Amino acid sequence: MTDKLDKTPSGPADAAPEQVPPDIIRAIPVRHYGRWVSAVLVVAVLGALGYAFAQGNVRWATVTDKLFDSSILTGLWHTVLISVVSMAVGLALGVLFAVMRLSKNPVTSSVAWLYIWFFRGTPVYVQLLIWFNLALIFPILNLGFYKDYMTAVMTPFLAALLGLGLNEGAYMAEIVRAGIQSVDEGQTEASHALGMTQMQTMRRVVLPQSMRVIIPPTGNEFINMLKTSSLVVAVQYQDLLRSAQDVAATSFAVMEMLFVASIWYLALTSVFSVGQYYLERRFARGSLRALPPTPLERIKSNLLSLSNWRR
Amino acid sequence: MTAQPMVKAEGVHKSFGPAHILKGIDLEVAEGEVFCLIGPSGSGKSTFLRCINHLEQINAGRLYVDGDLVGYRQKGDKLYELKDSEVALKRRDIGMVFQRFNLFPHMTAVENVMEAPVQVKRESKAVARERALKLLDRVGLADKAGNYPSQLSGGQQQRVAIARALAMQPKLMLFDEPTSALDPELVGDVLDVMRGLAEDGMTMIVVTHEMGFAREVGDSLVFMDDGVVVEAGNPRDVLTNPQHDRTKSFLSKVL
Numbered sequence: 001m002t003d004k005l006d007k008t009p010s011g012p013a014d015a016a017p018e019q020v021p022p023d024i025i026r027a028i029p030v031r032h033y034g035r036w037v038s039a040v041l042v043v044a045v046l047g048a049l050g051y052a053f054a055q056g057n058v059r060w061a062t063v064t065d066k067l068f069d070s071s072i073l074t075g076l077w078h079t080v081l082i083s084v085v086s087m088a089v090g091l092a093l094g095v096l097f098a099v100m101r102l103s104k105n106p107v108t109s110s111v112a113w114l115y116i117w118f119f120r121g122t123p124v125y126v127q128l129l130i131w132f133n134l135a136l137i138f139p140i141l142n143l144g145f146y147k148d149y150m151t152a153v154m155t156p157f158l159a160a161l162l163g164l165g166l167n168e169g170a171y172m173a174e175i176v177r178a179g180i181q182s183v184d185e186g187q188t189e190a191s192h193a194l195g196m197t198q199m200q201t202m203r204r205v206v207l208p209q210s211m212r213v214i215i216p217p218t219g220n221e222f223i224n225m226l227k228t229s230s231l232v233v234a235v236q237y238q239d240l241l242r243s244a245q246d247v248a249a250t251s252f253a254v255m256e257m258l259f260v261a262s263i264w265y266l267a268l269t270s271v272f273s274v275g276q277y278y279l280e281r282r283f284a285r286g287s288l289r290a291l292p293p294t295p296l297e298r299i300k301s302n303l304l305s306l307s308n309w310r311r
Numbered sequence: 312m313t314a315q316p317m318v319k320a321e322g323v324h325k326s327f328g329p330a331h332i333l334k335g336i337d338l339e340v341a342e343g344e345v346f347c348l349i350g351p352s353g354s355g356k357s358t359f360l361r362c363i364n365h366l367e368q369i370n371a372g373r374l375y376v377d378g379d380l381v382g383y384r385q386k387g388d389k390l391y392e393l394k395d396s397e398v399a400l401k402r403r404d405i406g407m408v409f410q411r412f413n414l415f416p417h418m419t420a421v422e423n424v425m426e427a428p429v430q431v432k433r434e435s436k437a438v439a440r441e442r443a444l445k446l447l448d449r450v451g452l453a454d455k456a457g458n459y460p461s462q463l464s465g466g467q468q469q470r471v472a473i474a475r476a477l478a479m480q481p482k483l484m485l486f487d488e489p490t491s492a493l494d495p496e497l498v499g500d501v502l503d504v505m506r507g508l509a510e511d512g513m514t515m516i517v518v519t520h521e522m523g524f525a526r527e528v529g530d531s532l533v534f535m536d537d538g539v540v541v542e543a544g545n546p547r548d549v550l551t552n553p554q555h556d557r558t559k560s561f562l563s564k565v566l
Contacts, residue, residue: 190413190472193364194427194479195403198395204430208417285417285459 062256066247067263075243076264082160082232082239083225089165090221094172101177112173119170125231128163132156132235156237163235168225175217179210211283219276223269230265240264315378317342317483317514318363322372325358332358334538335372340516340531342482345509347525347546348518350535351561356518357410359535360485363516364405365398376405377482403431406476410488412468414460420447420471421456424478431479439478446474450504466497470504477508484508486517522566526550534558 066072100112119127135150183206191201230241241261248257281294318340325333332355340346348356361367362374365382374381382398383390393401414423424443428434447456450470460468469489476484486505490498502524509515509528519525525532525546532546534555542549542558550566553559 184413186409186411186413187415189366190407190409190415192366192399193402193405193407194475195399195431196427197399200430204426205415209415283417 058259059253059256062251062253063259063263066251066253066257066260069247069260071243071247072240072260072264075238075240076268078238078243079226079229079240079264080268082157082164082237083222083229086161086164086168086229087222087225089161090168090172090225091218093166093169094176097169097173098176098180101173102180116170116173119167120174124163124167124228125234127167128159128231128234131159131162134159156232156235159235160229160232160237160239164225164229164232168221171221172218175214175221176210179212179214180206182213183209208283212280215276215280215283219272219279222276223272226268226272227265230261315342316340316375317344317377318346318516319375320359320372321374323359323362323369323374324371325355325362325367325369332538333362333369336535336538336540338533338540338543340514342514343512344514344530345528346514346516347529347532348516348535349520349522349525349532349561350541354535355538356535357487360407360487360516360518363483363485364402364407366407376401399431403427403479404482406479406481406484408469408472408476408484408486408489410491412460412465412472412492414468414472414475416460419457419459420452420463420474423460423471424475427475428478443474443478446477447471449477449507450474451500464497465493466500469493469501473501473504473508482514484513484515486515486519488518488520490519490521520565522550522562534561536561 097112097115100108101116103109131154134154138150141148141150141153187205187209188201191205196204229239232239233242233245244257244261247260248254251257277294316339318338320336320338323333323336324331334355336355336359348360350356358367362369363376363381368382379401380390381401382393384393384397385391414420415426418426421440421443424446425436425439428439428442429436444453444456447453450473452467452470452474455463455467455471460471463471469492473489489505490501493501498521502521505515505517505524506528517525517529529546532544532549533540534542534549534553534557536557542553542555549558550562553562
């Protein structure tokens with residue numbers, strides 16, 4: 001502080017003799033007693049919570065034992081698989097229905113509206129059960145070229161995929177539509193004025209800019225999907241939660257296995273959050289004068305500010 | 312000057328729903344001419360400009376660019392709407408500069424200028440980049456080629472926008488109040504670039520509030536009010552010796 005202020009008033013040479021160094025302010029800093037009190041309180045609550053879990057009847061050895069159990073890892077793989085595939089289906093349907101919703105054709109736009117209305121308006125748990133029990137009303141699936149018993153076609157995986165994917169499509173349609181509409185009309189006009197066609201304008205000008213609006217909620221949707229996929233227990237799909245429950249049923253370690261599942265869900269969501277962050281950075285090009293710091297840079301600056309915390 | 316006008320309007324009308332914006336515009340713009348459109352806001356001058364490259368569709372009358380009907384094809388006495396791709400083809404030859412610049416924010420300055428030649432004319436990136444850099448140099452921004460629009464001042468953005476339009480080697484340039492969104496001290500740079508273009512013989516239609524520019528650079532001037540052409544002529548005559556009362560009262564407010 002001091003040397004900075006000393007440097008600035010160096011005026012022109014002929015005005016020098018009258019220069020008096022400025023009187024640097026040395027005030028007593030405000031004491032933030034509130035901060036100390038709240039910090040002590042929070043640490044006390046955390047300590048109590050930790051003590052409670054240490055006293056609780058938790059077999060931590062079982063948690064670490066079963067964390068890499070082969071059936072747990074299989075369930076983990078299934079959770080990742082159904083989430084990724086359902087999200088892919090949701091994205092594809094989302095783009096399709098967003099474009100239909102924005103089209104000038106009243107039939108396609110009403111159908112898109114109806115789709116979104118239905119799949120967003122009913123709980124995903126109910127939708128999963130409907131797909132799973134479809135054989136009750138259509139015992140035989142007949143597509144003309146293909147005919148089979150519905151129970152043979154509607155495997156737990158397919159029921160889970162249809163339930164999660166179609167539901168996700170309705171949410172993604174609204175996200176994509178918002179993204180497309182967020183791009184200023186002047187961009188489309190400028191692109192058209194240069195002689196670019198509708199398709200070129202969409203692909204080169206509108207979609208790249210709408211990605212900035214689309215990606216953050218899509219990342220949210222994906223993290224939600226990782227967790228919502230635990231509902232597929234309802235359709236007998238062998239996901240992470242169901243594997244954990246199966247192990248719990250034989251080992252009587254109910255809470256321990258739920259902890260194991262939680263640890264894996266946290267690990268998955270953390271990994272994908274980091275991925276989302278870097279994706280957002282990539283599409284922020286041009287919209288910000290300077291890109292935001294990466295998490296590592298931010299941790300560094302946070303640690304620095306923590307050491308200056310008392311000021 | 313050639314016999315065929317670059318732009319010819321015959322009784323052009325345009326309405327947005329119940330709002331009748333253009334009420335029969337007749338005018339001609341010769342090749343190589345700097346044609347200035349002035350008038351109060353809401354007089355329809357920007358709308359008319361947007362009709363020329365078919366960003367707006369006219370409701371009545373005929374509008375020709377370089378002898379071709381804008382937006383339609385005439386067979387016998389029937390008019391057929393042009394397909395989107397045909398409209399896009401016509402727009403290649405008409406450059407447009409907007410009041411709000413409308414640069415593509417996710418591309419650098421040089422990428423903005425290269426975009427249309429590469430995408431529309433299928434030029435190779437190397438060729439397009441070379442010409443883009445020359446154009447940026449021409450508008451005085453050779454050192455800003457790698458900057459994104461958000462890193463440029465308004466005047467710099469508008470000059471990139473002019474370079475972007477020139478990259479398509481248009482035969483006609485439309486300027487829609489190119490300096491109205493700029494800080495006063497940045498207006499001069501943009502006008503200098505436009506003056507240079509005029510000296511090179513570019514046909515330009517300029518909607519503007521810069522009376523000084525109109526007087527110095529303009530070859531013709533039209534004063535529009537309430538959707539009609541009120542007065543037209545040589546800019547120096549119209550600006551110094553307006554005949555019509557509405558022109559007089561407008562000029563007394565802006566000069």
